[in-house]
Amino acid sequence: MDLTMLYRGPLASCDYDCPYCPFAKRRDSTEQLRADRAALERFAAWAAAQQDDRLSILFTPWGEGLVRSWYRRTLTELSHLPHIRRVAVQTNLSCRTDWMADADPGTLALWCTYHPGQTPYDRFLQKCTDLAGRKIRFSVGVVGLPDHLEQARRLRSELPPHVYLWVNAAEGHTYTDEEAALWTALDPLFPYSRHPHRSAGLPCRTGGSVVSVDGDGTVRRCHFVRAELGNLYDGSFRRALGPRACPLAVCDCHIGYVHLETLPLYDVFAGGVLERIPAAAPAGGPWTLATHP
Numbered sequence: 552m553d554l555t556m557l558y559r560g561p562l563a564s565c566d567y568d569c570p571y572c573p574f575a576k577r578r579d580s581t582e583q584l585r586a587d588r589a590a591l592e593r594f595a596a597w598a599a600a601q602q603d604d605r606l607s608i609l610f611t612p613w614g615e616g617l618v619r620s621w622y623r624r625t626l627t628e629l630s631h632l633p634h635i636r637r638v639a640v641q642t643n644l645s646c647r648t649d650w651m652a653d654a655d656p657g658t659l660a661l662w663c664t665y666h667p668g669q670t671p672y673d674r675f676l677q678k679c680t681d682l683a684g685r686k687i688r689f690s691v692g693v694v695g696l697p698d699h700l701e702q703a704r705r706l707r708s709e710l711p712p713h714v715y716l717w718v719n720a721a722e723g724h725t726y727t728d729e730e731a732a733l734w735t736a737l738d739p740l741f742p743y744s745r746h747p748h749r750s751a752g753l754p755c756r757t758g759g760s761v762v763s764v765d766g767d768g769t770v771r772r773c774h775f776v777r778a779e780l781g782n783l784y785d786g787s788f789r790r791a792l793g794p795r796a797c798p799l800a801v802c803d804c805h806i807g808y809v810h811l812e813t814l815p816l817y818d819v820f821a822g823g824v825l826e827r828i829p830a831a832a833p834a835g836g837p838w839t840l841a842t843h844p
Contacts, residue, residue, distance in 0.1 A: 552604055552605070552760075553604075553605045553607075553636075553760060554604055554605070554606055554607070554760060554761075554762070555606075555607045555608075555609070555756075555760060555761040555762070555824075555825070556598075556606060556607070556608050556609070556761075556762055556763075556764055557608075557609050557610075557611050557761070557762070557763045557764070557773070557774060557806060558591075558594055558608060558609070558610050558611070558763075558764045558765075559610075559611050559612060559613065559763065559764070559765055559766075559774065560587045560590045560591050560594070560612065560765065560766035561579075561583060561586055561587045561590060561765075561766045562579060562583075562584075562587040562612045562613065562614045562616060562619070563579060563583075563612075563613040563614045564578050564579040564583075564584075564614040564615070579614070584619070586766070587619075587621075587766065588619070588621045590766035590767070591621055591622065591625055591766075592621065592625070593768070593784070594764065594766075594768070594783070595625045595628065595629060597768075597783060597784060598629060598632075598635070599628070599629065599632055601634065602634050603634075604634060605634055605636050606634060606635050606636065607635075607636045607637040607638075607824075607825055608629065608635065608637070608638045608639070608825075609637075609639045609640070609641070609662075609806070609825040609826075610622065610626070610638075610639070610640040610641065611640075611641050611774070611806060612640075612641070615642065615643055615645060615646075616640055616642065617640065617642045617644075617645075617646035618645060618646050622640065623646070623650045626638055626640060626654060626659060627650065627651075627653050627654040627659075629658075630654040630655040630658040630659040631654075631655050631658070635658055636658070637658060637660060637825050637826070638658055638659055638660070639659070639660040639661065639662060639825040639826045640661060640662065641662045641664070642661055642662070642663055642664070643663070643664055643665075643666060643669070643670070644661070644663045644664075644665075644670075644675060644678050644679070645670060648678055648681045648682060648685070651682070651685055651687055652685065654687075656685060656686045656687050656688070659687060659688070660687070660688035660689060660823070660825065660826035660828070661682065661687060661688070661689040661690075661826065662689070662690055662692075662825075662826050662827050663679070663682075663689055663690065663691045663692070664691075664692050664693070664694075665691060665692070665693050665702070665703075665706060666693075666694075667693070667698070667699050667702040672702065672705070672706075676706070676709055676710070679691060679710060679711070679714065680711070683711045683713075683714065688823070688826055688828060689714065689826065689828075690714065690715045690716075690717055690823075690826055690827045690828050691706065691710060691714055691715070691716050691717070692716060692717035692718060692719060692738075692827070693706070693716075693718055693719070694718075694719050694721050695718045695719060695720050695721050695724070695726075695734045695741070695744075696721045696724070697730075700733060700734075703716070703718065703734075703737055704737065707737050715827070715828055715829055716737060716738055717738050717740065717741075717744075717805075717827055718734045718737060718738040718741045718744065719744055719805065720741070720744040720745050720746075722803075726745055731745055740819065740829070743805075743808070743814070743816065744805065747801035747802065747803035748801060748802050748803070748808045748811060748814065749800070749801055750797040750799055750800070750801055750802040750808070750811060751796075751797060751798070751799060751800045751801075752796045752797065753796060753797050753811060753812070753813050754794060754795075754796055754797075754811075754812040754813065755772075755773075755795070755796070755797045755810050755811050755812060756810040756811075756812060756817075757772040757773040757776075757797075757807070757810050758772030758773075758776075758780065758791075758792065758793070758794075758795045759792055759793055759794050759795065760792075761773070761810050762780065762788065762792070764783055767782075768782045768783035768784045769782060769783075770782060770783050770788035770791075772795065773806075773807055773810070774804075774806065774807070775799060775802070775804065775807050776797075776798060776799065778798075780792070797811070805827065809824060809827075818830070
């Protein structure tokens with residue numbers, strides 16, 4: 552079967568201290584890091600063994616995963632398996648990039664976030680240039696805070712033309728139409744992020760073809776619904792897979808609402824749902840094709 556999995560293990564430490572993130576500069580103990588490594592290796596071994604399935608995997612750690620060797624190794628190894636259609640990770644791109652030379656660029660993808668004030672702009676841009684040179688699929692984004700606008704404009708003008716720059720609406724921030732227009736000029740898809748999406752009772756792919764997995768192997772329909780479907784490692788989750796409506800009032804996170812069947816985002820991001828890469832630029836969009844030329 553075709554199955555998309557969002558994996559989030561116990562890792563919570565990050566090397567940045569963004570004021571809008573509750574996990575900024577959190578430090579995991581040596582014991583916690585060992586537990587995260589063991590959980591990730593267990594998950595990777597399970598994924599490698601599922602040769603009758605076609606898997607797409609997005610790693611969504613609370614912390615920064617790519618500064619840890621076990622995440623880099625897992626992404627590299629999974630990228631070479633024929634039944635893995637895509638393996639992607641959310642990252643602040645603070646890691647080195649040379650390890651990607653050993654990965655399959657046809658399968659590996661990165662969802663990168665630029666955090667102004669946390670890393671020198673030129674360093675971040677150089678890493679994006681390096682990714683493009685390696686033919687790695689990646690998107691780049693920013694949180695749509697007023698102080699980030701000029702940096703985001705500069706980034707859009709200096710990124711390779713094929714790279715999609717996305718903008719996330721800042722949590723708790725209300726945008727006037729004039730403010731929203733400024734962000735939409737950079738990201739024509741920003742209107743999808745501007746407001747939470749009503750989801751109660753609406754059909755969603757989560758729980759059917761998309762699931763969330765934690766470090767213990769507990770499977771849920773998504774990161775935002777706590778009800779359990781079963782366990783990954785005893786196979787009990789498979790019996791619970793099937794169409795189901797969303798039980799929440801609204802969905803306000805891209806990794807959630809992208810799977811709502813009432814939104815056209817599977818068409819918008821066809822071939823790049825996990826790494827947030829549109830299939831092609833919308834009319835009047837500021838980038839060219841979202842795939843490498």
